[in-house]
Amino acid sequence: MTVTIKDVARLAGVSASSVCRALANPGGVRPDTREQVQRAVRELGYVPNRTARALSTGRTGNLGIVLPDLANPFFAGVVKAAQTRARALDHSVFLSDIDEDPAVETLLIRALLRQVDGFLLCSPRSSDEELRALHGKVPIVLLNRRLTPFPSVTLDAASGMTQALLHLHVLGHKRVAYVAGPRTSWANRERLRGLRSAAESRPIEVIEVGTAPPTVEGGAAMADVVLRTGVTAVLAFNDLTALGLLNRLRDRNFHVPEEISVIGFDGILLSSLVSPALTTIGVDMERIGQAGVDLLLETMADPAHPPAHRKLPTQLIVRSSTDVVRPH
Amino acid sequence: MTVTIKDVARLAGVSASSVCRALANPGGVRPDTREQVQRAVRELGYVPNRTARALSTGRTGNLGIVLPDLANPFFAGVVKAAQTRARALDHSVFLSDIDEDPAVETLLIRALLRQVDGFLLCSPRSSDEELRALHGKVPIVLLNRRLTPFPSVTLDAASGMTQALLHLHVLGHKRVAYVAGPRTSWANRERLRGLRSAAESRPIEVIEVGTAPPTVEGGAAMADVVLRTGVTAVLAFNDLTALGLLNRLRDRNFHVPEEISVIGFDGILLSSLVSPALTTIGVDMERIGQAGVDLLLETMADPAHPPAHRKLPTQLIVRSSTDVVRPH
DNA sequence: TTGTAGGCGTTATCAT
DNA sequence: ATGATAACGCCTACAA
Numbered sequence: 115m116t117v118t119i120k121d122v123a124r125l126a127g128v129s130a131s132s133v134c135r136a137l138a139n140p141g142g143v144r145p146d147t148r149e150q151v152q153r154a155v156r157e158l159g160y161v162p163n164r165t166a167r168a169l170s171t172g173r174t175g176n177l178g179i180v181l182p183d184l185a186n187p188f189f190a191g192v193v194k195a196a197q198t199r200a201r202a203l204d205h206s207v208f209l210s211d212i213d214e215d216p217a218v219e220t221l222l223i224r225a226l227l228r229q230v231d232g233f234l235l236c237s238p239r240s241s242d243e244e245l246r247a248l249h250g251k252v253p254i255v256l257l258n259r260r261l262t263p264f265p266s267v268t269l270d271a272a273s274g275m276t277q278a279l280l281h282l283h284v285l286g287h288k289r290v291a292y293v294a295g296p297r298t299s300w301a302n303r304e305r306l307r308g309l310r311s312a313a314e315s316r317p318i319e320v321i322e323v324g325t326a327p328p329t330v331e332g333g334a335a336m337a338d339v340v341l342r343t344g345v346t347a348v349l350a351f352n353d354l355t356a357l358g359l360l361n362r363l364r365d366r367n368f369h370v371p372e373e374i375s376v377i378g379f380d381g382i383l384l385s386s387l388v389s390p391a392l393t394t395i396g397v398d399m400e401r402i403g404q405a406g407v408d409l410l411l412e413t414m415a416d417p418a419h420p421p422a423h424r425k426l427p428t429q430l431i432v433r434s435s436t437d438v439v440r441p442h
Numbered sequence: 443m444t445v446t447i448k449d450v451a452r453l454a455g456v457s458a459s460s461v462c463r464a465l466a467n468p469g470g471v472r473p474d475t476r477e478q479v480q481r482a483v484r485e486l487g488y489v490p491n492r493t494a495r496a497l498s499t500g501r502t503g504n505l506g507i508v509l510p511d512l513a514n515p516f517f518a519g520v521v522k523a524a525q526t527r528a529r530a531l532d533h534s535v536f537l538s539d540i541d542e543d544p545a546v547e548t549l550l551i552r553a554l555l556r557q558v559d560g561f562l563l564c565s566p567r568s569s570d571e572e573l574r575a576l577h578g579k580v581p582i583v584l585l586n587r588r589l590t591p592f593p594s595v596t597l598d599a600a601s602g603m604t605q606a607l608l609h610l611h612v613l614g615h616k617r618v619a620y621v622a623g624p625r626t627s628w629a630n631r632e633r634l635r636g637l638r639s640a641a642e643s644r645p646i647e648v649i650e651v652g653t654a655p656p657t658v659e660g661g662a663a664m665a666d667v668v669l670r671t672g673v674t675a676v677l678a679f680n681d682l683t684a685l686g687l688l689n690r691l692r693d694r695n696f697h698v699p700e701e702i703s704v705i706g707f708d709g710i711l712l713s714s715l716v717s718p719a720l721t722t723i724g725v726d727m728e729r730i731g732q733a734g735v736d737l738l739l740e741t742m743a744d745p746a747h748p749p750a751h752r753k754l755p756t757q758l759i760v761r762s763s764t765d766v767v768r769p770h
Numbered sequence: 771t772t773g774t775a776g777g778c779g780t781t782a783t784c785a786t
Numbered sequence: 787a788t789g790a791t792a793a794c795g796c797c798t799a800c801a802a
Contacts, residue, residue, distance in 0.1 A: 116556075118795055129773045134797060144771060163556045165496045166795035169778045174493065176536075176557075184522040185711075187515065194512040197539050206554060208504075209537040211525050226534060228444075228491045228779095229504075330711060357715055364717070383513075383658060384712045387685055389692070446779055457789045462781060472787060494779030497794045556795095 117158045126154035137162070168229075177410060178208040178226045180219060181236035182296075186328065186354060187382040188399060189236055192257065195403025196234060203411060205231075212239070214327070216298055220244050227252055232414045234406045235259070239298040253417055255410040257402065259300035265413055265420045267405045271301065271379075272308035274395035274428030278349060278377050279312040281393075281430060287347045287375065288318060293336045293359065294325045295351030302351050305379065309349060321345060326355055333358020337366065346374060353378035353385045353394055360392065371434040381431055391433035402426055445486045454482035465490070505738060506536040506554045508547060509564035510624075514656065514682060515710040516727060517564055520585065523731025524562060531739060533559075540567070542655070544626055548572050555580055560742045562734045563587070567626040581745055583738040585730065587628035593741055593748045595733045599629065599707075600636035602723035602756030606677060606705050607640040609721075609758060615675045615703065616646060621664045621687065622653045623679030630679050633707065637677060649673060654683055661686020665694065674702060681706035681713045681722055688720065699762040709759055719761035730754060 123130040128147060136143045136151035143151075154160070168174040177200050181189045197207045208230055210222045216239035223233060232253035238245060242261055248254060249263060256266035282290055292309055295302035306322065313320045323339050326332035333355035340348050340359065350356035356378030363370055370376050370390060378385055381396025405424050412421040451458040456475060464471045464479035471479075482488070496502040505528050509517045525535045536558055538550045544567035551561060560581035566573060570589055576582060577591060584594035610618055620637055623630035634650065641648045651667050654660035661683035668676050668687065678684035684706030691698055698704050698718055706713055709724025733752050740749040 116795095119797095120795085130796080131774080131798080132772060135772090138797085142771080147771080161552055161555065163795055165493055165502065165557055166778090167797075168493045169497055169780090169795080170797045172778080179537075184518050184525070185515070187513070187518070190512050190515070190518040193537070194539050194541075197512070197537060198541065201538075201550075206557065207537050209507075209521070209525060209535050210529075211522050213522075213526065222529075224489060227489065229493055229534070330715065361715060384715065387658065387689060387712065388716050444779095447781095448779085458780080459782085459789060459791095460787085463788085466781085470787080475787080491779050494794090495781070497779080497796090498781040500794075 117160050119160070119162070121158055122151065122154045122160045125158060126150040174229055174231050175204065176206045176208055176230045177407065178210065178223070178230040178233040179236065180210045180212060180222060180233060180238065182212055182214045182239060183328075184209075184211045186352070187384060188352065188380040188397075191382070191399030192236060192403040192406070195400040196407045197403075199404045199407040203407070205407075205411075214239065214296065216240050220248070223248060223252075232410045234410050236406075237299060237301060239296065241298075253410060253413040255406055255413060257406050260304075260423065261300075263420070265409050265423060267402055267409060267424045267426065268304070269301070269397050269402075270425050270428050271305045271395075272311060274379065274397075274430060275305060275308035275349070276312040277428075277430035278393075278395055279309065279316065279318060281432060282347050282375065282377075283316050283318060285375070287345075289321065289343070289345045289347075290318060291321045291323045291340050291343050291345040291348040293323055293333065293340065293348060293350045293355055295328045295355065297325055299328075299351075305351065323348075326351070326358075328352050328355055330354050330358040330361070333360075334362040337362035341366065341368070341374075347377070348374065349377045349379075351379060353380045353382045353392060356392055356394065357384065357388060360388065375434070381429075385431075386433065393433045394431050396429045396431045398426065445488050447488070447490070449486055450479065450482045450488045453486060454478040502557055502559050503532065504534050504536055504558045505735065506538065506551070506558040506561045507564065508538045508540060508550060508561060508566065510540055510542045510567060511656070512537075512539045514680070515712060516680065516708040516725075519710070519727035520564060520731040520734070523728040524735045525731075527732045527735040531735070533735075533739075542567065542624065544568050548576070551576060551580075560738045562738050564734075565627060565629060567624065569626075581738060581741040583734055583741060585734050588632075588751065589628075591748070593737050593751060595730055595737060595752045595754065596632075597629070597725050597730075598753050598756050599633045599723075600639060602707065602725075602758060603633060603636035603677070604640040605756075605758035606721075606723055607637065607644065607646060609760060610675050610703065610705075611644050611646060613703070615673075617649060617671070617673045617675075618646060619649045619651045619668050619671050619673040619676040621651055621661065621668065621676060621678045621683055623656045623683065625653055627656070627679075633679065651676075654679070654686075656680050656683055658682050658686040658689070661688075662690040665690030669694065669696070669702075675705070676702065677705045677707075679707060681708045681710045681720060684720055684722065685712065685716060688716065703762070709757075713759075714761065721761045722759050724757045724759045726754065 136148045237258040256264045326336045378394035385392035464476045540546045565586040584592045654664045706722035713720035
């Protein structure tokens with residue numbers, strides 16, 4: 115039924131090891147032998163069983179990608195890019211959506227541990243300790259989180275926040291709100307830190323209005339709180355949150371951006387389609403996913419010399435054309 | 443370094459076979475033996491190597507999900523649900539985004555063939571022949587495509603299209619356009635068929651304006667063609683296409699829905715956030731993903747008696763509040 | 771250059 | 787109820 119290396123060997127009139135060599139190391143075998151083998155392979159439609167190979171070599175050719183929520187276009191975009199990159203490098207991808215639940219994260223990782231050569235952990239929600247406990251067991255690259263001794267791909271949130279605040283400053287804003295993301299999110303802390311730091315040197319007050327799930331619903335739920343602070347602008351943890359805000363503000367008959375400015379983070383497609391279009395701090399999801407996989411493969415190749423961290427740029431995308439402040 | 447079943451056996455003072463039994467079939471072993479084994483397992487932190495198990499049992503505990511484009515929120519939503527369901531049933535998921543390229547689809551499937559117990563093929567772009575060639579080799583469930591002898595999960599496109607056309611009819615529309623999706627998409631043909639069939643019994647003319655990639659860009663590119671037909675309403679293959687249309691129409695200073703109505707398909711979150719919100723034919727992505735996995739597991743359990751096809755409902759979601767026609 | 775003989779970790783068969 | 791033993795498919799010394 116299932117064609118194995120032995121079938122190929124028999125048909126080619128050689129031993130299994132020769133088949134193996136002919137495939138793995140075409141130079142290490144006589145040309146005519148290789149010819150025989152290749153013909154047999156084609157004829158039988160032989161495909162090596164990677165599961166069996168993994169048992170023997172200890173390498174599976176698989177990567178594990180773990181992320182908080184695939185419904186967030188940011189992660190979908192990153193995974194798409196990562197998966198494409200992985201395939202180009204002859205690797206398959208296990209996908210695990212933990213649905214924002216830190217508890218299942220480490221469980222999932224442990225379950226997949228021996229089925230992958232390494233993990234790309236996107237915005238992991240686990241504690242530093244839990245993650246560190248994994249170190250040495252399996253190559254890991256962190257996305258959107260910085261934690262020694264792991265290699266990681268992060269975003270230059272400080273730059274993005276500075277660009278955004280400068281933008282708001284020029285428009286005359288004096289008080290801005292920040293709607294935070296998950297407490298367990300390193301990126302959230304980083305963005306807030308960047309925002310605060312950018313505000314220090316400017317006459318702008320930053321008000322942290324609290325944490326919301328990084329979803330449209332989460333953002334919508336925070337709109338009233340934001341309004342109560344009387345700010346003229348609000349920065350959200352990410353685009354989904356910002357869109358939720360935008361929507362609820364519109365329901366409340368507040369005009370964006372005339373009465374209140376909203377700025378998101380990620381630059382997902384969706385942010386460009388709403389109207390008024392969302393001003394946001396954009397990132398290159400494709401590059402993020404690629405970089406993650408590249409770093410991971412480097413780490414796997416040489417665990418002793420893990421590659422350096424990579425910090426990717428952010429770029430403010432101003433979309434609302436009439437950011438005129440009318441302080442209230 | 444890595445703890446195997448033998449380590450457990452040694453520590454528990456039993457044979458490897460007993461460890462295996464104690465874990466797989468707790469009843470088939472003496473209570474005190476099981477006790478010993480469980481203690482050893484905990485102490486050593488033993489986790490069975492699923493790769494090795496797969497080699498022995500022939501079952502991997504993995505599913506493969508293949509889809510055209512993860513950047514499409516419809517597929518992201520379906521995959522999220524499917525993945526969650528799979529995990530609940532103790533299965534892991536391989537993900538493959540083929541980026542709308544039929545050529546890589548079968549290649550990918552063949553590559554993963556021995557690493558999964560079955561495939562969930564979402565909107566497969568391959569030909570009937572290519573797919574049928576896979577039959578018998580591995581359990582397969584089709585999503586968004588009907589093709590004997592495969593079990594499948596499909597949508598009641600005809601119903602959705604009928605609802606939409608009735609809606610347009612009531613509003614007085616006489617000529618509507620359909621912006622098609624990929625030619626290789628079964629769902630596209632089905633939707634067009636449903637639309638045509640619904641139009642037969644009504645005084646409405648359906649004009650197929652051509653094929654567009656099922657993306658925002660694809661939709662945008664078709665806007666001018668749609669305008670040239672002079673229709674008062676346009677149905678798009680999916681929401682992304684519809685949103686592209688919406689956007690470009692707005693750029694052309696056409697008012698939606700006053701001057702032209704736009705209707706999408708899928709009911710992705712995005713469609714509810716734009717303004718005017720997109721009227722669309724909604725589906726339950728979560729249920730689709732769940733049903734896909736459920737069917738697949740049934741098929742795997744008993745390949746001789748594959749489960750029946752499942753056709754899931756569609757529901758027109760009217761969002762634009764002022765669908766008044768001003769025929770031109 | 772090629773074949774033979776393990777072994778990877780697990781499960782299943784067969785005695786005991 | 788338990789323990790040897792033989793697979794599963796592949797890879798890699800080692801020997802020829």
